[in-house]
Amino acid sequence: MDGLELLQQAQAAGLTVRAEGDRIRVRGPKQAEPLACLLIQNKDAVLRALARQSGSFHYTDEVMELGDVCAGWTPTRWAAELRRKADCCDRYRPDIAAYYRKWAEDIEARLRGANP
Numbered sequence: 001m002d003g004l005e006l007l008q009q010a011q012a013a014g015l016t017v018r019a020e021g022d023r024i025r026v027r028g029p030k031q032a033e034p035l036a037c038l039l040i041q042n043k044d045a046v047l048r049a050l051a052r053q054s055g056s057f058h059y060t061d062e063v064m065e066l067g068d069v070c071a072g073w074t075p076t077r078w079a080a081e082l083r084r085k086a087d088c089c090d091r092y093r094p095d096i097a098a099y100y101r102k103w104a105e106d107i108e109a110r111l112r113g114a115n116p
Contacts, residue, residue: 001042003049010035019050022092044091051095075111079104 010017013035015028024046026036039046073081086100 001038001045003042003045003047004052006035006039006042006046007049007053010039015039017046017050019047022047024050047092048094051093075107079107079111082107 007017010026010028010032013028013032015026015032015036017024017026017039019025024039024043026039028036082100082104086097086104089097089100
């Protein structure tokens with residue numbers, strides 16, 4: 001089931017849902033318990049929806065310098081590492097995954113000589 005739909009149903013039923021690490025905390029009226037159970041059963045989707053709603057990480061258009069990040073690392077290698085990290089973050093923190101991907105895209109665009 002779609003996490004965003006579940007969150008909308010929860011809000012309409014008077015439930016509050018928030019992420020606490022890899023868990024969700026659900027509070028509200030006892031009569032909404034079946035919906036709370038449904039939220040828990042779909043925890044991964046709910047966590048992704050909460051992360052999208054929170055917008056805790058936003059990519060900024062500020063100029064990023066392509067300095068020597070780690071000794072011996074090239075910008076291409078760093079972009080690949082950011083994509084690897086994004087893949088690892090997809091499940092629990094899609095907001096951070098999107099940030100890493102955008103950063104990698106910016107590095108790759110600069111390497112191609114395009115404007116970011």
